Amino acid sequence: MIKTGSTPFGLWHVVVKWNESVIMQIRFSKKPEGEDQVPNEIKQYLSGKRKNIPLKSILFEEDNSFQIIYRIVSKIPYGETRPYGEIAKDAKTHARVVGTAMRQNITPLIIPCHRVVSKDGIGGFTPDLQIKIDLLSLEQRNK
């Protein structure tokens, strides 16, 4: 049974689509969406009460070419960041590819792509860089 729901986060709403303990998709919207609630783990994380999300991402189940990159990214500890280049080194690929992988990531938060920043800056984020900034400052506060 797949459920969808949203919860507010700053100026945005985090829309979560999940099935039991597997997150199918997470996206950001400017208005609330869906009837159901989102998993408590997500809400606790977004409010700073929880430092990890014990849920699986569909990306780990599927056999996609970015899986190695996603696994490495998900190992980044709460409140810390890594440059694209370092992820690339571990994944034996290149920084540009890591950027592409993050862009294709349909489950942010579960795959903490906001913790991946550019070498001397913050890097980018879709759909809005402000979300990345908010997430990072949230983690910095509760670190």
Next chain:
DNA sequence: TCTGTTATTGCGC
């Protein structure tokens, strides 16, 4: 297939 587009990096000027 081929072209354009990346959430990058590092080197040369």
Next chain:
DNA sequence: GCGCAATAACAGA
């Protein structure tokens, strides 16, 4: 500082 090539993956034509 700025421009640009390297470089891998994807979408659209």
